[in-house]
Amino acid sequence: MQAPKAKKIPQLLETHGHQRIDNYYWMRERENPDVIAYLNAENSYLKETLKSTEEFQEQLFQEIKGRIKEDDQSVPYLKSGYYWYVKYETGAEYPLYCRKKGSLDAPEEVFLNVNQLAEGKAFYQVGGTAATSDLSTLAFAADEVGRRIFTIHFKNLITGEILKDQIPEITGNFAWAADHQTLFYSKQHPETLRSYQICAHRLGTDVAEDLLVYEEKDEEFSCIIHKTKSERFLLIHSESSISSEIRFLEADQPKGDFQLLQERIPHLEYAVDHFEDHFWIRTNHLAQNFKLVKAPVHSPNLDNWEDVIPHREHVLLEDFDIFANFLVTQERSNGLCKINVTPWDGTAAHTIEFDDETYTAWISTNPEFDTDYLRFGYNSLVTPSSTYDYHMVTQEKVLLKQQEIIGGYDSGAYTSARIWAKASDGTMVPISLVYKIDLFKADGQNPLLLYSYGSYGFSTEAYFSSSRLSLLDRGFVFAIAHIRGGEDLGRNWYESGKMLNKRNTFTDYISCAEHLIAEKYTSAPHLYGMGGSAGGLLMGAVMNMRPEIFNGLIAAVPFVDVVTTMLDESIPLTTGEFQEWGNPKDKVYYEYMLSYSPYDNVEPKDYPHLLITSGLHDSQVQYWEPTKWVAKLREMKTDANLLFLHTNMEAGHGGASGRFNSLKELALEYTFLLYLEKMI
CATH class of the missing domain: 3.40.50.1820 (Alpha/Beta hydrolase fold, catalytic domain)
Known part of the structure; x- marks a missing residue:
């Protein structure tokens, strides 16, 4: 089967007096039948070329799926008198959200069955879920396209009834006020998808009557709403790549006005939680690797910030959690995670010990203040994902659950x-x-x-x-x-x-x-690279720079048309990315980005074998970036190596929904590698 050949429609792009010709600019036209035809042709070409591997792909999919415990569940955590957990049943693609009242021996209540909600839908994903503090109503967000545009639904947890209220076209981020009736949520801009508004909805009222509480007008910032661990405060968190600004409101005063905690200052970042009479703040103020400060609730601005954990040159403060008797910090030193426990009573702090040479550890879900137990997670390249309860006084670790590998696993x-x-x-x-x-x-x-x-x-x-x-x-x-x-x-x-x-x-x-x-x-004939999204940009850049040291590369949903994308403020993510990549309207950044942009640097030469994946509904890296890149590579590369584009026509940036559907895409990627190694 001949590889697809895209038509060329030259488009002149001129910036700072520099001209570029983009022959595939037309592929941005999502509704153009020629675009869809080209994507389908690329999918067919991949399928036909690898037809001899179809049986192996299915076997590999079953092999990967076969290691996963189908009837599985998360470790329950205690909050508001209930144990909450998520579980999967054999043969089901989607989770069940469950709880038990007071004891793990109590009857199970399934309060959200996503399999039922997803029935008959090609894509379905539940985003956030949150119950009112009196546990009468559940809010949950659902995306039925894969573009991360959600609708909030409501369920009466007492009667099981799905309420008529619906809030469409929102981000999936929300938080309840303490009145059990008011839900604050964030909305995205209809064109750029930037999360820019916080609104308030009162149950039983028309969405058209929802109150606009806050609008983030700076296009480099986005905003979200969340609650402190104490649930006393609602926080509006506005953030760019280099700056933060937080507003707070007593959760039992939903009609009140949010108060500014600390105004935004370029290069000042901070995040906030609450305990007793203080806000606790992780910040980079005069602290490149971040430090922990506290400030009184009644006057929390920068002038009143008091160091709790000062800045350390070689230790990055990543996260913290507060308990009635302990402060817990998650830190990174020499590239490895550390979890430190500091008692409030002045006794010596200590670090939780881990054995592996390279590993990952993190603070897990700890909604309760008054406990001596810390829930944390751990895994390594050879240790399956593990959940522990750690007694912060006796320093005893109790393994609650380790990921079970069906068929056995010998570390x-x-x-x-x-x-x-x-x-x-x-x-x-x-x-x-x-x-x-x-x-x-x-x-x-x-x-x-x-x-x-x-x-x-x-x-x-x-x-x-x-x-x-x-x-x-x-x-x-x-x-x-x-x-x-x-x-x-x-x-x-x-x-x-x-x-x-x-x-x-x-x-x-x-x-x-x-x-x-x-x-x-x-060695080069056996070396393969893989990265996704910005990691796909990485793959594109390195193959332009040193294609000869790789036999094959996998670039998943790759961000490769850097200059054109960053010049277009109408598409998602662009304005909020200026502090990551630079703004190409500035000639210095334009020329620098142009020097590495994978799409702009494709040239006539040999490239490695390539598998490039995409999602038609991707809201983060638009489908046309990998599509244009493949078309240009087909036109210019001088080798006979494999070049595949696989576009999921029913999904977005995260790929297929469901627990196992995404494994079919992974099986394709692994098949590509094994095919190149002649192991099939």
Whole structure:
């Protein structure tokens, strides 16, 4: 079957006196039948070319699915006299939201069955859920397209009745006032999808009568509504990439006016919780790696901020949780997570000990103040996801649940390690890796998948994946490059990989790839890269820079048309991204972004084998970016390597909905890798 060939309609784009010709600009026309025909043709081409692997794809899907415990549930947590949890039943794609009153031995109440709600729908996803404090009414948000545009529905938890009230076209973010009748929620702009308004709805009233409480007029900011752990305050949190501003209101005064906590200042970021007479604030004020301060509720502005945990140069404060007798902090040091417990009574603080060389740990759901137990989560590249209760006095850890791998899993058959690669400027970059011991040979012939992200300060955690076993058990090494642009080694690690430092992200990844080859973990004919969204940008940039060191790349929902997208303020995310990438209306940023934008730097040369995925309803990376990129690559590349575009015509940025449907897309990705390694 011949690869699809897209028609070319030259579009002149001129900025700062510089001209670009985009032959595939027309693909932005979502309703154009030619666009849909091209996407379908690409899907058909992939299906036909890999037709011989269809049986294997199904077997691989069943293999991956077969490791997952179908009748599973989360660990219940106690709140408001009930134990709350989510569970799945055998054969079901969607969760059941459940609770038990007073005791885990009490009868189970299923208060939301998403399988019933999703019946007959190609896509269905429940976003936020929240019950009133008297537990009379549940609000839940549902997306039926995959574009992250939700409708809020209401259910009477006493009678089980679904109420007539509906709030359409909202973000899925909301919080109840203490009157059990008023729901505050955030709305997105109809064109840009920026979350820019906070409204209040009173049960039983027409949505048209909903009150606009706050509007965020700065296009670089978005806003959300949430409650403090104490549930005493509602908070409107406005935020850009470099600045925060929070307003607060007593939750029992829903008709009152929100008060400003601290006005926005460029480069001042902060987040707030409440305990007793103070707001507790994580902030970067004079603290690049963040610190913890407190301020009196009656006067919480910056002038009254008092340090609780001062800034530390080599320790990033990521999160905190407050209990009646303890302060708990989640920190990152030398790229690894630490959880520290500090008693209020002045006795010595301590750190929870973990055994793995590279791992992930996090503060979990802890809605109760008056308890000596901390709920936290833990996993590593070889340790399945685990939930613990930790007694903060005796320092005893109790494993409540560890992800069960159906068919068995022997962690001793695998090993993980943390190694360091020297970047082009001398910076040492950590790499986490895992492989099956008896299949690994230090001869450079192991197939290796190098995953990374490297943007927005998101740290790429060393996490366990039961799906990944399908690669490890076939001899693959899996590695994570903790490159700059993430926050893996502190805030400076992020600052060194954004804006006019963005190229560090790409060169770090290349250095990691070269180090893995030099140390004979793999070699160029067996090295594969993978990243999604901004990680897809990473894949596009590195394959333009060093295509010869990769045999294949997977770019999922990739952000690749950087300059054109960032010049278009009408599409989602653009204005809010200026502090991440820069504003190309400034010539300095335009030229810098143009130097690495994957779409703009496609040229006649050999590229690796490529699998590129997309979602027609993607609200974050518009479908036309990967589509245009593939069309241009088909036109210009000089090799005969595989180039596939797979577009999910019924989903968005997160792929297919449901518990198992997304695994079919993963099976396709793994099949692509195994096909290239001639393992099929």
